[in-house]
Amino acid sequence: MAAGALRGGGRAAETRWRRHIVGQLKLRDLRQHDKFQDLIRFYTRLLEKTSLTNARVCLFCAPRCPSSDSSLSTLLHQNNQLKKTTGELAYQVVQLQQQIQIKDSVLEEQHARRQQEECRLQGVFDSRLVLQGRVEMVRAEMGALKSDYDVLLERQRGAETKLRQEELRGRDLLQDVIHLKQREAANMNTRNERRCSCCSAPTSRSSSPKLQPESDPQPPRPPRLFRSASAMSPRILTSIRELFERRRGLSVSSLQEDRLFPVGVCLSARLPARALHVLEAHEQGINAVRFNSSSQLLATGGTDRAVKLWDVGAGGKLEGSTEGITCIEFDPTGPRVLAASYDKSALLWRLDDPIPKVTLTGHSRRVTAARFSLNLQVVTGSADRTVRLWDLQRACCVQVVEVASYCSDLICSGYCIISGHYDGKIRVWDTRAVRCIQELPARGKVTSLDISPDHRQLLSCCRDDCLQLVDLRGWSYERVCFRADGFKCGSDSTKAVISPDGCFLAAGSADGAVYIWNVSTGNLETRLPDKHSSSISAVSWSPSGEYVVSVDLSRRAVLWSDL
Amino acid sequence: MADDKDVLRDVWFGRIPTCFLLNQDEVTEREAEPYYLLLPRVSYLTLVTDKVKKHFHKVIRTEDAEEMWFEYEGTPLKWHYPIGVLFDLHASNTVLPWSITVHFKNFPDRDLLHCPSHSVIEAHFMSSIKEADALKHKSQVVNDMQKKDHKQLWMGLQNDKFDQFWAMNRKLMEYPTEDGGFRFIPFRIYQTMSDRPFIQKQYRPVSPEGNVHTLGDLMKAMYPVALSNEGEPKRFQVVIHGIEPLLETPLQWLSEHLSHPDNFLHICVIPVPSD
Numbered sequence: 001m002a003a004g005a006l007r008g009g010g011r012a013a014e015t016r017w018r019r020h021i022v023g024q025l026k027l028r029d030l031r032q033h034d035k036f037q038d039l040i041r042f043y044t045r046l047l048e049k050t051s052l053t054n055a056r057v058c059l060f061c062a063p064r065c066p067s068s069d070s071s072l073s074t075l076l077h078q079n080n081q082l083k084k085t086t087g088e089l090a091y092q093v094v095q096l097q098q099q100i101q102i103k104d105s106v107l108e109e110q111h112a113r114r115q116q117e118e119c120r121l122q123g124v125f126d127s128r129l130v131l132q133g134r135v136e137m138v139r140a141e142m143g144a145l146k147s148d149y150d151v152l153l154e155r156q157r158g159a160e161t162k163l164r165q166e167e168l169r170g171r172d173l174l175q176d177v178i179h180l181k182q183r184e185a186a187n188m189n190t191r192n193e194r195r196c197s198c199c200s201a202p203t204s205r206s207s208s209p210k211l212q213p214e215s216d217p218q219p220p221r222p223p224r225l226f227r228s229a230s231a232m233s234p235r236i237l238t239s240i241r242e243l244f245e246r247r248r249g250l251s252v253s254s255l256q257e258d259r260l261f262p263v264g265v266c267l268s269a270r271l272p273a274r275a276l277h278v279l280e281a282h283e284q285g286i287n288a289v290r291f292n293s294s295s296q297l298l299a300t301g302g303t304d305r306a307v308k309l310w311d312v313g314a315g316g317k318l319e320g321s322t323e324g325i326t327c328i329e330f331d332p333t334g335p336r337v338l339a340a341s342y343d344k345s346a347l348l349w350r351l352d353d354p355i356p357k358v359t360l361t362g363h364s365r366r367v368t369a370a371r372f373s374l375n376l377q378v379v380t381g382s383a384d385r386t387v388r389l390w391d392l393q394r395a396c397c398v399q400v401v402e403v404a405s406y407c408s409d410l411i412c413s414g415y416c417i418i419s420g421h422y423d424g425k426i427r428v429w430d431t432r433a434v435r436c437i438q439e440l441p442a443r444g445k446v447t448s449l450d451i452s453p454d455h456r457q458l459l460s461c462c463r464d465d466c467l468q469l470v471d472l473r474g475w476s477y478e479r480v481c482f483r484a485d486g487f488k489c490g491s492d493s494t495k496a497v498i499s500p501d502g503c504f505l506a507a508g509s510a511d512g513a514v515y516i517w518n519v520s521t522g523n524l525e526t527r528l529p530d531k532h533s534s535s536i537s538a539v540s541w542s543p544s545g546e547y548v549v550s551v552d553l554s555r556r557a558v559l560w561s562d563l
Numbered sequence: 564m565a566d567d568k569d570v571l572r573d574v575w576f577g578r579i580p581t582c583f584l585l586n587q588d589e590v591t592e593r594e595a596e597p598y599y600l601l602l603p604r605v606s607y608l609t610l611v612t613d614k615v616k617k618h619f620h621k622v623i624r625t626e627d628a629e630e631m632w633f634e635y636e637g638t639p640l641k642w643h644y645p646i647g648v649l650f651d652l653h654a655s656n657t658v659l660p661w662s663i664t665v666h667f668k669n670f671p672d673r674d675l676l677h678c679p680s681h682s683v684i685e686a687h688f689m690s691s692i693k694e695a696d697a698l699k700h701k702s703q704v705v706n707d708m709q710k711k712d713h714k715q716l717w718m719g720l721q722n723d724k725f726d727q728f729w730a731m732n733r734k735l736m737e738y739p740t741e742d743g744g745f746r747f748i749p750f751r752i753y754q755t756m757s758d759r760p761f762i763q764k765q766y767r768p769v770s771p772e773g774n775v776h777t778l779g780d781l782m783k784a785m786y787p788v789a790l791s792n793e794g795e796p797k798r799f800q801v802v803i804h805g806i807e808p809l810l811e812t813p814l815q816w817l818s819e820h821l822s823h824p825d826n827f828l829h830i831c832v833i834p835v836p837s838d
Binding site: 016032033037044 | 580599804805808809821
């Protein structure tokens, strides 16, 4: 076909040879095929037929040959045989019928069994339905349980997250606590360091050691050594108090200041004759000693940095100073103690609180004296040649007075401040004008000052082993000197006192004896030796006049009395 | 083209009426009847003569029956040639039906191949197809076929199923359009004038110049004697499938449509009958 299409010749030529072939083929088939087709078919059929006929002819010819007798006998024989065959067949029929019956019965049985099985099947179906119902129920229950379980799981998860959060918070809190503790410890450490190094003063009240861990509000064994001795003083006091009660001081603002308070006045001081108690009161030398206004309390201050309170009631130990104590004074109203310290500060305690209430800092060298003044003010004198006035309410310095020399002690009397100096001068200052209004000569370094309760006489102690009593009345400033054989001023801060009735002077000597002079005669009244083994640094006469306390640099305190 | 399909059918269903006669020398129990049969031109003698064998076995003794062979006017007929070729070559111009003598003795071993079973015919047929495809497509098509495809070709021939055969044979007749035909045309030219069995050479369907080769070109190249010159009386007939195609018929078309099932174009050259 493709060749035909490709052929370059004309269509007529192309169809010619094709038509020729087709025609030739048709002609060929006509001649060779169609003419003979039927003929040959018929012939074949005839051939088959003749062969069949031949075979039949053969069959017929063969039995015709024997005689009729023999054929009869053969027939009889055949008949017999047939009968036999019939009998056999009948027997077979009977046998088969029996088999059929057996099969029938089997069939019946099977039918019955089948019915039984169907019944059972029905039963099983029913039970299956029931079971299916139960399965459905159980599934539903399971679904419900599952949902419950899911809810519970959810709640548990929520609880767990809450627990985790709480744990986290707990850990945070713990961390905070630990931080706080660490800060506390750090504070304490710095405090301890400061105390040890003695080089830096507390800078402000806020940094004052609030968290002093070892501070013991109630010392385990409050020293009550003087109890028996002081037991009678309140009785005397109360009897006198009623007579002499008066309002003292010009209170400005403080409620506390407005309160009336009794001031004991000693009518006659008793001359001490013997030592009632001898006590190793401090761990190091004692620098200062002072009775309170009710004579019930005795405060001692030593190089061991502590102020110790002795006697009835609120005995205790006041700490907070980082250096040795140089001077102690009780608040005239009683509940507070003021102390000057080597650590360039002055400290104020309440008696019931061992931690300083106020720390006054600002001096550049050690503070040698601290006294209560009017109007809730405090005056301090220092080795830095200044005297400062402090407002206790604001806890700040309100005035600085340049005093030209080392101030060893000072006394407040009304608006006057009297200060003693190492240059051998006693200066009188007016706090209102802030200027020196008087300069009194002394004979050497002034170690201490004291003023009589009636504010008429000023006692000064000098390093020239002489006590000097100045009459402050008028402007004459008469001076009386008191000396004694053996009396020797032991240090630059030896403190001498005037007895509460103003009749005696008491001072400790370097030889360890307490010397008492009579003011009116000017002679040595008595000498109390042998109790101290080293230089006496301070003495204090109780405001009630009954006791004298002397302290020395070798830690010993001795209570003297006439009893 | 419907015509081409008809040609294929005509070629496939070409028949030759034949009368088989038992050889006179055979010993028979009784007289043997002749057996008439329409032989398919494209098939092989041993493939379609089972009935003949059965027919003559009835009359000869079984112990005398050896391998059956055929003879026409003294010429043993080669069963491995297609029947149509045998007829065209030996008996094309005789009176029909074609009378073939059947022998059961004295098998001419020198002239004929033994054919003990149909599998031998199948092997011969398949080898012819492979040879033809080697010429046409370098064996590519036939090698791509599966075993069952080969079987389909053979079964189509054996059971005379035209559609079954051509469904597969169609592939063997394909060629790339740009080539314009097969590589070589598988053909064989038979003649009776010499001892040479047939002529088979490589011949292309298209000349190197691009012209389509025709049957005449082929004969001129292979067997010029077969062609008569101008003015001379025709001496030879070129017969394919019992017909004489025009010499101008393209060779490629002939190969596609007038080839035997073995894919060869069998061409017989016979002398023109004198009368």
